[in-house]
Amino acid sequence: MSEIFHKIAIVGVGLIGGSLALALRQQGVASTLVGIENSAKSAQWALDNGMVDEIVEQVPDDATLVALCVPSDLVSAWVIKLAKHQAAVFDVGSVKGPIVSAVASQIDLPENFVPCHPISGSEKSGPEAARSELFADCMVVLTPTENTSAQALEKVLNCWHYLGAQTSQLTPEDHDSALAITSHLPHLLAFAFMQQVEEKHIPLTGGGFRDFTRIAGANPELWWRIFQLNKDEVLTALDTFTADLQGLAQSIRAVDSESGIAQISDAANKRKTSEVE
């Protein structure tokens, strides 16, 4: 390790912030961990479970790293507030372009800001669901801006690597269009699918249903925000999906086995060779 952080501040001690705190603690990455948390219940949980040493009102002046684990639409205000702080500042939002734009519309993009998205999570929320291993082997996409300093970038890369995560760097636009496909659209489809499921169906479900619908149990307000923030990319991915789905439905309707099996085989081959297990 090239550096152990002196003091890390975690803003928002929910599922992600809490997991980050547990992981940083477990890996001995920070001498001191402080939390900022509006919810008295979450704050108490974080203290009682040793996630943070202290709950504070403001990011301390001597913090060297700040993790913004608040909902995406609250990130830009924190980035702006911390623009002159010595600490490197990163967020964990699922959509990157709108966050960077929201900051850039108010101030020059700060040197200390490193937008991040750890592609990990859970359909659960709150610090009670936090797990120290949430980021082990997880891919974290960083979308540094043209103003992000090499020093801030290195600090944040080090932090993720200490936790066992892999990192990758993309532009915010490439990140948002890829995630619309790999994460946002699946959630949209699972939410739409669950609407016709009735209680009488539940005993007639197996492992396929359980896995396919797991993400439909996610936090509705959080996902509504993500759909809104990444609206254009999500609707574009949805258009492509709709065309593919109609093609497959048409093959079924017309008993066009050659075309139908070709489409299904293409999907099955992609899934089997994708090495996501």
Added chain:
Amino acid sequence: MSEIFHKIAIVGVGLIGGSLALALRQQGVASTLVGIENSAKSAQWALDNGMVDEIVEQVPDDATLVALCVPSDLVSAWVIKLAKHQAAVFDVGSVKGPIVSAVASQIDLPENFVPCHPISGSEKSGPEAARSELFADCMVVLTPTENTSAQALEKVLNCWHYLGAQTSQLTPEDHDSALAITSHLPHLLAFAFMQQVEEKHIPLTGGGFRDFTRIAGANPELWWRIFQLNKDEVLTALDTFTADLQGLAQSIRAVDSESGIAQISDAANKRKTSEVE
């Protein structure tokens, strides 16, 4: 146990037939297990791994139970062939109405035929993927016909209960319309979804993607058959899904938070209270 079967014949020793053989063996349900299997490779695997005592050409006269673990479109020919056999005969097909109709179009429905569907499986196939615990706690739907004898029904119920499965009885029509929603439509959506996924997206996936797409790795020919056999019900479920999806997309497009969050919350509540974990 009210009865241990003397000799059970398993027609088709693939994932389901092989798992059934392993489970019957493990629970000591049959004195002798014989297999009928066209694929020389699968037959050898079943023998080498002690799944069956013998591979035979025909169902022996002294068999007391026959499990037809062949693709759905091959079931009716076996049921017709075994109509006068002393054994109770059950299949494991994912679609029930067309199988019953195919038999009824040729002969009076046999007294010894008990249509079954164990709602369990895997995206994998072949006896190599067989697991003795595949049916433990699994729901098996039986759709006895008006001619099914009480004796045959009891034998088959006993067999499933010995393996730790739960059972439920439905009409073939109710089974097929429910399974179109709980199993066939999710597969259709997962197959359609995978088509726009590219190699560059794979590193940007997490647990949500992995679980949502797992069923897209299933056997294409097998699933094409299921879509064809249950075409009307699958297309009906798809129409309902399409309407729900368009409703949600319209809320996103129009930034109608009230309606959008209501739809997502409905889905999330259904998933969270469904106790499928």
